[in-house]
Amino acid sequence: MSGPDRGQPGFEEFVAARRQALLRTAYLLTGSHEDAEDLVQVALVKAVPHWSRIADHPEPYVRKILARESVSRWRRRRWRELTTDELPDRATTPGLDHGDRLALRDALALLAPRQRAVIVLRYFDDLTERQAAEALGIGVGTVKSQTRDALARLRQLVPDVDETPDSTPTPLTR
Template structure:
């Protein structure tokens, strides 16, 4: 019969095998670099392992919290340093889809780290406002305001026209000067 440590190690290994790619995608969106994303996931898993007995029943919130917080902490420590790139500076021939992805990636990287974390957790990982707030250790109201500000900034960076909301009269088929 396997002992408790062996069982926990097996559960951890299963989790890593099942969730590694999803964690890497989230980390990539948080960092913008493949190598940094791999380092971030590795760090999150290293930090999760000692707590595995407590979090094994639902490790995802804990691991996401570590990813988001470490991403912000790493950015603060590196913001004045040179940033490495995994691409050569020459222009590549890219299709429209790749161009759109590159534009979104560039715009996402232009956001402040906390705004980027909120956008990634809320819209990419599809967390609720409460789950995002818990993952980042901030208030729900802060998630709402950071999300609003980030989306406004992204729209500006991507030159997306905001959705035009009709006036209440126009929405009901009432023209100017008419009363409902």
């Protein structure tokens, strides 16, 4: 990368090492590869001015920017979203067949932005309730209630995905 990251030791290494993980999280937050790439770029640009302060442990800070920016973008753009008949390529979820993954992804897209962010941070990024609360700038109790409500909604939307055939719990039963 060139531009504002010059003179920021460790920034390029962080981006090279964690870009794919950040893109996966951003994709789950946005539901779009293009929006995910934009979201990661914005998060990294916003992190650069604070790099000297966050360089020892930048990922939580960048993840917080991703989550907050995703909610802000949704609020600004929700009235002009367009639906499509084409599904994007995506990584596979172990234990779920293709139909279940599609149903779960579609159901995730129907959640409110904060609920979606909580589910992604808690179950995809495997953050604790406290870490998710810090990333979103909300209380732990709010994370708990948003998680409860989001999981209940997902169970309504995709009732057959609660458990895989080998009885391994999916993120819906955690």
